[in-house]
Amino acid sequence: MSVPLLDLKAQYAAIRDDVERAMREVVESQVFINGPQVAACEQAVARYCGAARAVGVSSGTDALLISMMAEGIGPGDEVITTPYTFFATVGSIVRLGARPVFVDIDPETFNMDSRRLEGAVTSRTRAVIPVHLFGQMADMAAICATASARGLVVIEDACQAIGAEHGGRRAGAIGHYGCFSFFPSKNLGAFGDGGMVTTNDPDRADRLELLRMHGMRPKYVHRMVGGNFRLDTLQAAVVLAKLRWLDRWTEGRRRNAERYGRLFAESGLLERGLVRLPRTVTDRHVFNQYVIRCERRDALMEHLKAAGIGCEVYYPIPLHLQECFAGLGYGPGDFPESERAARETLALPVYPELTDAQATEVVHAITRFYGAGRSA
Numbered sequence: 001m002s003v004p005l006l007d008l009k010a011q012y013a014a015i016r017d018d019v020e021r022a023m024r025e026v027v028e029s030q031v032f033i034n035g036p037q038v039a040a041c042e043q044a045v046a047r048y049c050g051a052a053r054a055v056g057v058s059s060g061t062d063a064l065l066i067s068m069m070a071e072g073i074g075p076g077d078e079v080i081t082t083p084y085t086f087f088a089t090v091g092s093i094v095r096l097g098a099r100p101v102f103v104d105i106d107p108e109t110f111n112m113d114s115r116r117l118e119g120a121v122t123s124r125t126r127a128v129i130p131v132h133l134f135g136q137m138a139d140m141a142a143i144c145a146t147a148s149a150r151g152l153v154v155i156e157d158a159c160q161a162i163g164a165e166h167g168g169r170r171a172g173a174i175g176h177y178g179c180f181s182f183f184p185s186k187n188l189g190a191f192g193d194g195g196m197v198t199t200n201d202p203d204r205a206d207r208l209e210l211l212r213m214h215g216m217r218p219k220y221v222h223r224m225v226g227g228n229f230r231l232d233t234l235q236a237a238v239v240l241a242k243l244r245w246l247d248r249w250t251e252g253r254r255r256n257a258e259r260y261g262r263l264f265a266e267s268g269l270l271e272r273g274l275v276r277l278p279r280t281v282t283d284r285h286v287f288n289q290y291v292i293r294c295e296r297r298d299a300l301m302e303h304l305k306a307a308g309i310g311c312e313v314y315y316p317i318p319l320h321l322q323e324c325f326a327g328l329g330y331g332p333g334d335f336p337e338s339e340r341a342a343r344e345t346l347a348l349p350v351y352p353e354l355t356d357a358q359a360t361e362v363v364h365a366i367t368r369f370y371g372a373g374r375s376a
């Protein structure tokens with residue numbers, strides 16, 4: 001039995017009628033830019049996240065970039081984030097000429113260790129970007145307390161965490177900005193690139209709307225230098241149609257995570273210290289990825305791929321060790337928990353349509369790899 005890491009065809013089979021109808025409406029209208037589906041999608045996502053406003057943009061990367069542009073972040077400024085995230089979080093800081101300052105992760109959650117945040121703040125720090133990695137929210141209470149005491153803007157990278165919840169609040173609605181991606185492999189994926197920024201501040205929403213259209217208002221009067229960061233009408237229509245299914249899919253992901261918990265407990269791999277499961281410390285983890293730590297990770301990954309089981313390493317090289325950031329002056333050993341996570345983690349299939357038989361096959365294949373009796 002082969003088990004893909006993600007099966008978008010299975011998802012599409014279930015939603016074909018909804019999505020095709022939505023796309024056909026856009027095509028019939030021929031309003032591909034700023035069609036009414038964009039505002040409808042923004043309102044629906046804002047409501048879903050519990051934020052006052054949402055502004056559709058061209059990608060999760062551009063959501064991060066435009067949020068920092070709206071704060072005027074640039075040369076001479078520092079922005080704090082973690083080195084254990086997708087490249088875009090840090091790439092966006094550097095593209096604006098600002099300096100990323102890293103804080104190591106909490107090994108239990110893979111998210112920014114909020115206890116280390118205060119120590120990274122300087123007089124140049126303008127913002128902090130907590131990343132809700134793999135679908136679990138960072139420690140927002142502590143991060144926002146430090147940010148507020150030090151006058152920092154909080155930009156949530158919620159690209160992997162739409163619908164994640166803690167203390168009755170959802171990802172993206174707590175900081176000054178929440179950045180979302182509709183990249184197809186995210187929990188709410190478009191049929192191409194797309195993104196959204198949520199905010200509770202109408203002035204910030206207004207700046208975002210200006211910036212995504214070359215700072216233009218009214219036509220051909222440019223108040224700021226922005227860019228073309230628009231969300232296509234077609235993508236907005238797809239996202240809006242798919243949003244109705246999101247909670248069902250999220251429950252599917254959560255059910256699969258629980259199922260792995262049972263299967264791994266039965267396998268004996270946990271007691272033998274060969275595999276460690278992800279920990280949920282918040283109210284609603286949405287499992288964009290189900291990431292284990294394991295012994296001999298690279299060999300296990302090869303074994304699984306040979307057995308037809310999709311798996312992936314998120315992320316094999318922490319960002320402070322990337323060649324393009326060598327100029328920042330960081331080196332090996334600077335963020336040991338991020339470096340250890342990069343060596344030990346492996347993402348397993350957790351997509352909503354994953355069957356019981358498939359999840360069982362994944363755990364059996366891992367059990368076969370380690371064999372009987374051998375321990376770490």
Ligand SMILES: *Cc1c(COP(=O)(O)O)cnc(C)c1O
Nearest residue numbers: 059060061086088159160181183
């Ligand atoms: C996917 C992702 C992004 C970038 O989103 P795109 O839509 O691909 O540009 C940024 N940050 C994190 C944590 C992501 O997972």
